[in-house]
Amino acid sequence: MFENLSIEALQAYWWIIVSLLGSILVFLMFVQGGQSLLRTVAKTEDEKVLVLNTIGTKWEFTFTTLVTFGGAFFAAFPLFYSTSFGGAYWVWILLLFSFIVQAVSYEFRSKPGNFVGSSVYEWFLIANGVIAPLVVGAAVGTFFTGSQFSVNDMNLSRWMCAGHGLEALLNTTNVMLGATILLLSRQLGAMYLINSLDNEAIVYRAKRQIRYEAIPFLVLAVLFVLQIVISKGFSVDEHGVVSMVQFKYLTNLIQMPVVLILFLIGLVGIILGIFVSVFKNNPVAFWITGLSSISLAMSLFMLVGFNGTAYYPSTFNIQQSLTLQNSSSSHYTLTAMSYVSLFVPFVLAYIIYVWKEMNKKQLTTEMMKEEDHKY
Amino acid sequence: MEHIDVSLVDWSRAQFALTAIYHWFFVPLTLGLSFLIAIFETMYVRSGDEEWLKITKFWMRLFGVNFAIGVATGIILEFEFGTNWSNYSWLVGDIFGAPLAIEGILAFFLESTFIAVMFFGWNKVSKNFHLTSSWLVAIGSNLSALWILVANGWMQNPVGMHFNPDTARNEMLSFWAVLFNPMAVHKFLHTVTSSYVVASLFVIGVSAWYLLKKREISVAKKSILVAATFGLASALFTGLTGDSSAKTIAKSQPMKLAAIEGLYNGTHGAGLVVVGMVNPSKEIDNNENPYLFQIPIPNMLSIMAKGKPDAFVPGISDLIYGNNSEGIIGVESRIVNGKIAVSALRDYKTAKKENNPEKQQESLQLFNKYKSDLGYGFLENAKEAIPPIALVFYSFRVMVGLGFYFIALFALILYLLYKNKIENKKWLLHLMLWSIPLGYLSSQLGWLVAEVGRQPWTIQDVLTTNFSTSQISSGMVQTTFFMFFALFTLLLIAEIRILVKQIKKGPEGGSNV
Numbered sequence: 091m092f093e094n095l096s097i098e099a100l101q102a103y104w105w106i107i108v109s110l111l112g113s114i115l116v117f118l119m120f121v122q123g124g125q126s127l128l129r130t131v132a133k134t135e136d137e138k139v140l141v142l143n144t145i146g147t148k149w150e151f152t153f154t155t156l157v158t159f160g161g162a163f164f165a166a167f168p169l170f171y172s173t174s175f176g177g178a179y180w181v182w183i184l185l186l187f188s189f190i191v192q193a194v195s196y197e198f199r200s201k202p203g204n205f206v207g208s209s210v211y212e213w214f215l216i217a218n219g220v221i222a223p224l225v226v227g228a229a230v231g232t233f234f235t236g237s238q239f240s241v242n243d244m245n246l247s248r249w250m251c252a253g254h255g256l257e258a259l260l261n262t263t264n265v266m267l268g269a270t271i272l273l274l275s276r277q278l279g280a281m282y283l284i285n286s287l288d289n290e291a292i293v294y295r296a297k298r299q300i301r302y303e304a305i306p307f308l309v310l311a312v313l314f315v316l317q318i319v320i321s322k323g324f325s326v327d328e329h330g331v332v333s334m335v336q337f338k339y340l341t342n343l344i345q346m347p348v349v350l351i352l353f354l355i356g357l358v359g360i361i362l363g364i365f366v367s368v369f370k371n372n373p374v375a376f377w378i379t380g381l382s383s384i385s386l387a388m389s390l391f392m393l394v395g396f397n398g399t400a401y402y403p404s405t406f407n408i409q410q411s412l413t414l415q416n417s418s419s420s421h422y423t424l425t426a427m428s429y430v431s432l433f434v435p436f437v438l439a440y441i442i443y444v445w446k447e448m449n450k451k452q453l454t455t456e457m458m459k460e461e462d463h464k465y
Numbered sequence: 466m467e468h469i470d471v472s473l474v475d476w477s478r479a480q481f482a483l484t485a486i487y488h489w490f491f492v493p494l495t496l497g498l499s500f501l502i503a504i505f506e507t508m509y510v511r512s513g514d515e516e517w518l519k520i521t522k523f524w525m526r527l528f529g530v531n532f533a534i535g536v537a538t539g540i541i542l543e544f545e546f547g548t549n550w551s552n553y554s555w556l557v558g559d560i561f562g563a564p565l566a567i568e569g570i571l572a573f574f575l576e577s578t579f580i581a582v583m584f585f586g587w588n589k590v591s592k593n594f595h596l597t598s599s600w601l602v603a604i605g606s607n608l609s610a611l612w613i614l615v616a617n618g619w620m621q622n623p624v625g626m627h628f629n630p631d632t633a634r635n636e637m638l639s640f641w642a643v644l645f646n647p648m649a650v651h652k653f654l655h656t657v658t659s660s661y662v663v664a665s666l667f668v669i670g671v672s673a674w675y676l677l678k679k680r681e682i683s684v685a686k687k688s689i690l691v692a693a694t695f696g697l698a699s700a701l702f703t704g705l706t707g708d709s710s711a712k713t714i715a716k717s718q719p720m721k722l723a724a725i726e727g728l729y730n731g732t733h734g735a736g737l738v739v740v741g742m743v744n745p746s747k748e749i750d751n752n753e754n755p756y757l758f759q760i761p762i763p764n765m766l767s768i769m770a771k772g773k774p775d776a777f778v779p780g781i782s783d784l785i786y787g788n789n790s791e792g793i794i795g796v797e798s799r800i801v802n803g804k805i806a807v808s809a810l811r812d813y814k815t816a817k818k819e820n821n822p823e824k825q826q827e828s829l830q831l832f833n834k835y836k837s838d839l840g841y842g843f844l845e846n847a848k849e850a851i852p853p854i855a856l857v858f859y860s861f862r863v864m865v866g867l868g869f870y871f872i873a874l875f876a877l878i879l880y881l882l883y884k885n886k887i888e889n890k891k892w893l894l895h896l897m898l899w900s901i902p903l904g905y906l907s908s909q910l911g912w913l914v915a916e917v918g919r920q921p922w923t924i925q926d927v928l929t930t931n932f933s934t935s936q937i938s939s940g941m942v943q944t945t946f947f948m949f950f951a952l953f954t955l956l957l958i959a960e961i962r963i964l965v966k967q968i969k970k971g972p973e974g975g976s977n978v
Contacts, residue, residue, distance in 0.1 A: 147585050150577035153536065158569030160544055165566035168558025168634075175544060176551020176935035183548065183945055186541050187952070193537035194956055197529055203966035205959035243814050244633040245555050248936040419559045419636075420629070426640040430567050437574045444578050447590055462522055463529065463584045 092428040100424035101414040102396070104166035107431055109391030111159040112230070116271060116387040117380045118152040119223050121145050123279025125192070126219030126272070128212060131283065131295040136455050138212070139200070139464065144286045144453050145279065146196045146465040151441070153189060165427050169417035170402055173247035177239050178229075178255025185225045192218035196465045219279075220272065227271030230387075231264030233394040234318055234339070236403035241410045250406040263321075266314045273307035274360070274383055281367055281376035288452040297368075304364045315357070318393075319343070324400040324411055332400050332408045342397045349392045356386025473939040474931050477549045480946045482916075484541050486909060487953040491535035491960075493908050496610055496657055497664020497699075498528045499603035504691055506599050510592055520684050521599075523972035524668065527964055529584060534960045538953060549942065553923055553933035560626050560637045561616055568612035575605030610660075611653050618649025621915070622717040623924050628836055630813055630829060635927065647713050652915075655706040658699045659908055662871055665696025666897075666904035669878065671968055673897035676888050684972050690882055697875035704868055708769065715770035715778070718925055720850060721918035723781045724857045726766060729755045731779035731788065736761030737769065740862070743855050749781055749848060781854075785847050796847040803842025806835035840927040852920040860910040860917075867907035874900060 092100065124145035132138040164171040175182050191214035198204045199211035237258065238251040251257050258264050280296040287293070323338020335341070343350045359382025367375035394401040400411035418424065451457070458464055502524050509517035543565060547554050554561075582590060582598035590598070619625075625642030626635050637643065669692045672685035714722050722728075727743045728735065741759030764774040771778065777791050787795025809832035816824035844850060878897065881887040887894075919925055923933045 143585075147581045150536070150580065153540070154569065154573040154577045157540060157543055157573060158566065160547075161562065161566035161569040164547070164554065164558055165562035168555055168562050171547045171558060171562070172551040172554035172935075175547025176549070176554065176937070179548055179935070179937055179941055179945075182544060183948075186544055187948070189540050190537045190952065190956075193540070194533045194959070197533035198959055198963060201530065201963045201966070203959075203962035205955070205962050243818070246552055246936070247555070254937065254941065419562065420632075422640075423559050423563055423637045426637065427563055427566060430563075430570060433570055437570060441574065441578050444582060447594075448581060448586060450589065457588075460588065461585070462587060463526065 092425045095425075095428075097418070097421045097424070098415070100421065100428060101166075101418045103428060103431075104162075104418070104424055105391070105395040105401075105414055107434075108159070108162050108166060109388050109395065110384075111155060111162055112391055113384040113387035115152065115155045115159055115226065116274070117278070117384050118148070118155055119226070119271070119275040120278030120282050120376075120380065121149045121152045122219040122222045123272075123275030123277065124219070124283060125215040125279070126276055127279055127283075127296070127299060128216055128219070130299060131280070131292050133291070136458075137289065137292055139458055140287050140289055140453055140455060141283060141292060142196060142199070142215075142465045143458060143461075144283055147448060148282075149192065149196060153193065156189065166419055166424060167412075167414070167417045168419060169241070169245060169247070170412055173239055173241060173412065173417075174229075174237075174402065177247060177249030178232075178237065178258065179249070180253070181225060181229065181255030181258055185222060185229075188218040188221040188225075191215075192222075200465060219275075223272040223275040224268040225259075227268035228258050228261075228264040230271075230390065231261065231267040232258050233391075233401055233403075234321070234323070235261050235263050236324065236405035236408075236411070238406040239404050239410070240406050241404070241412075263314065263317055266310055266317065270307065270310045270314055273303050273310065274379075276303055277307060277364060277367075278376065278380055278383070281363075281379060284367075285373045285376050286449060286452060288454045300364065300367055304368065308361065308364070311357075311360070324403040324408060326398045326400050326411075326413050326415075328398075330413070330416065332403070332411045332413075334408070338399065339393050342393050342399060346392065346397055349389050349396070352385045352392070353389035356382045356384075356389055358382075359385060470934075470939055471931075473934055473937070473942060476939045476942040476946060477934045478930065480549060480942055480949065481542075481545055483946060484538065484545060484949055484953070485912070485916075487949075487957065488535065488538040488542055489909060489912060490905065490957065491531050491538060492610075493660035493663035493905070494531050494667055495528070495535050495606050496660040497662070497695075498524060498531070498667070499599075499606050500661065501664060501668060501692060501695060502528060503596075503599045503603045504695070505688075506596050508691075510596050516683060516687070519972045520688055523684070524688070525583065526967055527671075530960060530963050530967065532580070534956055537956065541949070547935075549935055549937075550923070550933045551935035553928065556634050556928055556933070557623075557924055559634060560619060560623075560643060563637070563640070564612045564616040564619075564643070568609050572605050572609035572612060576602055576609065577605075579605065607657055610657055614653040614656055615644055615646070615649045617915075618646050618652045619643050620924050621652070621919060622646055622648035622713065623927050628839060630810055630832055631817075633810070633814070635924075648710075648717060651706055651710040651713055655703060655710055655911075658703040658706060659868075659911060661699035662696055662703060662868075663904035663908050665692040665699065665875070666871065666900050668692035669696065670898045670901035673894040674968070675971070677891065677894045677898070679888075681971055682888065686882065686887070689878060689887070693875045693878040693882065697872065697879060700868065700872045700875060704872070707865070707868070711769045712772065718919060719779050720781065720784050721852065721857070721914075722770060723779065723784060724852045724854050724918055725861045725914065726778075727755050727854055727858045728766075728778065728780040729782050731777060731783040731791070733767070733777050734764045734775045735766040735770075735778040736763045737765035738862075741858075743858050745855065747854075749785060749851065781851055785850060796841065796844070796850040799838040799841040800844050800847060802835045802838035803840065803844070805842075806832055806839040807842035809835065810839070840922070840924070840929060843929045843932045844921065849921050852918050857914055857918045860913045864907045864910040864914065867903055867910075871900070871904070871907075 132141045195211040195214040199208050239249050241247045280300045283296045284293050319340040322334045322336050325335040325338050326332050360379055363375050363379030366372050400413045402412035404410045505521040579598040579601040583602050586595050624646050625639035626637050629636045668688050672688045675681040675685040738759045738761050742757040744753050744757050747753040747755045766778050767776040768774050783793050785796050787793055809828045812828035921929050923930050
């Protein structure tokens, strides 16, 4: 089946899978958003326990999606993996550190003998909650703005900026996307809390937070989109020559109707989701906003990968920019991995089933007291 | 070839070793305890005996603490291939990336989805669904071990691939060859069963402490019974897979085998050194005796490595300088061939760029002739191909010695349980308690033999460690090394303290009280 596809078709297929994983990651960062709100929405120990045990049953999905996103990128586009991770060292290390501390904090926070005290683990969770969406957003921003690296004839790469990735956090476009993703994750985190627990005080504060942050979030998102559509983009011709083209991403949107539809569904859906949350008080708001953010993130990934575009541009030497064609694995590996990808719907099916089983009841303090194992 | 920064290579190795060692403090317990918990819970569901439920929940609590830190230390390893070994990531990513991605898709999701049910589903799902979830967590964590060990097995014995001069990297030719690589199969079986031994020792040791304190007698004895049975079966299987690994290593990594044995001069009917001390002043080109003393079993090494008592087992000198009568080409000659391949590859790339088909064809032919030694072209000196002998030699002996000790310990425990005399044997209970760290020690030493023993290669005969690193400054890696060291040490201390508190508290009461 897959072996008969051309290498270009396989590259496109894998870009879609990587984009989907990246977009699901953006959605699942509602866990980080919830963590960043910990001290804002929960004031007492009981409230903190409720919040952490609500989002805490989902943290591993986000974590696993990040790891799988990295693994899929490695398997399908190894030149991106080697160039970006080996070059933008500091920014990736920063992200990884935030996830290392997240993984232990849920389990260790409330346990006696945890060595540094509960509040340190709470701050670890808050740090991860802020850093992860910010850094992931800024990193995706570099797909539009470029990075300073070189790739030699043997495809070995070197970072050409002393910041080793930290410079990405000084670029306003990148930071704008990072901040947008952070605010989105907080909107989603707050909506998830509203749906999943039965506690007036927390729900009240979560709703208040959605209202406070909705406008800044939407303004930032629109500003980022405006900046992208009017900016120059990294265009690749059929010979692999890269050039800067005005309105490249706008042109891509117009020339790829599917992407435009995903983009519009995403943007409108998020606005609708927030509206439903604020004015209609309906639990479906979380799912409208979440699925719309997947749609919007998908469109951004596809905008930089398809239609003759370099998805990881080098501003050091634009001819060394990475494209789906020059950075992918071999036809054989992409084919083998495509067969593995057939398992993804099965994985999604059991995740959805378990999610539904586990989220049947809203959590209350009384229920927490009966739990043998809790965070 | 670009200038190689030795200090960068050393710090990158140190960082990877540090993070892998820390990760391996937690993984064996996860791999084994997940199965033990599933067995405990099965006993509960089948018998309806509430005491099995208490046992299940107690070990699950300890499992949770250990699991979290295993996940925390694990994420860095996957990304470190990129951050610190970016040349490696490109040069073998076409093959190595696949098992990592599959690990995520097929194993991590299974683990992470059902672990939430295992911990938080007691009051939310049915008894059988919960039990299934516990088994799926065990299967998921062991599946993840399978895929990462397939990746590691491929590094030790690179099969199913070729070097593509156009992309200047190694590319996969057969997924099945990579998956069913004999090295990977042995490595997986050896690693998971030895991890079951570590977990069994942990359960036995903690239970022994209860017996010493004369509390939780019934819980402790039941736990010991299951763990000692599981441990004995696993330890025996570990021994068998260790033996079969020897033949694979003899074939694909003869230098590692020579280092394990401290064997400098190859011989027919080679003996296996059971106990010995290597001579620190022995070098390949002096005439010192390789051992200060040794007690060998005659012909045993030949039997283990090649299946015949009089088979030839090459020593370090044979492998470095070659041995015509045994048909061994030495590293010295392979370096010469490798340098020709490296320069032919460079010429090929230049000719391609300059659009010179004649020169391109000529250099490609030359490259193809010598490409099997391409990796050796990145060595400067044949002696670089010798791994650190003493470290590998001693680590191996301590690991194997402990393996035999564990078998004896499990058997003795089961015998005394059968005779119902275990609580009275205080010396044995102390031994059981103090055997917990020995399990971890032997497991870590196994990795030391596997990883240090294959130096100077990241991919055996294909890619050197020196050429695998990212092109960053050694200062950056030094900084992150100490950051990891500090953070992981802090987390390890916290983990041990939490575990000790939970154990002292015992099976009664919740985890947070």
